[in-house]
Amino acid sequence: MPRRDPELPEGTDHVISGASATGTEGGGALLAQSSGGSGGTGAGSDRLVSQVRDQVSNLRGQAGERVRGFADDGKAKASTLLDDFGGVLGDAAKSVDVRLGEDYGRYAHRAADAVSTFAGKVREKSVDDIVDDARDFVRKSPVVAIGIAAVAGFALMRVVKTGLEDVGARTRGSKRGGEG
Numbered sequence: 272m273p274r275r276d277p278e279l280p281e282g283t284d285h286v287i288s289g290a291s292a293t294g295t296e297g298g299g300a301l302l303a304q305s306s307g308g309s310g311g312t313g314a315g316s317d318r319l320v321s322q323v324r325d326q327v328s329n330l331r332g333q334a335g336e337r338v339r340g341f342a343d344d345g346k347a348k349a350s351t352l353l354d355d356f357g358g359v360l361g362d363a364a365k366s367v368d369v370r371l372g373e374d375y376g377r378y379a380h381r382a383a384d385a386v387s388t389f390a391g392k393v394r395e396k397s398v399d400d401i402v403d404d405a406r407d408f409v410r411k412s413p414v415v416a417i418g419i420a421a422v423a424g425f426a427l428m429r430v431v432k433t434g435l436e437d438v439g440a441r442t443r444g445s446k447r448g449g450e451g
Contacts, residue, residue, distance in 0.1 A: 342398040353390030357383050 360383035368376030409416040
């Protein structure tokens, strides 16, 4: 076995000429090999750390922009759905006026107005403001926030379960129709 040079890294017996490079050639960051001393990889490792930090910062910025775009799209869709729901409640309030009287219809109109007002507030606020408001609400009323989350989760699971049951019924129906 050849004698190992004490300045080489652990597990290395000799230097292969042309094996070391500097920069980011070929997409990988390589450390610069120094010609002397024990602190030779300091500048190369600093450069590598700097490049990694720059890449992480760049990726974080891109991810933040994409998440913000998705959040803005979701906010727009939610406010549109709330407007539509407010319209449905308004129509239902008119029906309640006719069938049950104006006293009961007044409550339905208030509910429709409240939903429409809430939709307008959602549309006017930025995503950051909505997130801040949600954080403040959770800090002030954690029990209510947990209750709302539980009810929303229950409702979501019921919708998913109903959708899966409908898909299963359609699948069974198409199999029976194909057999006969």
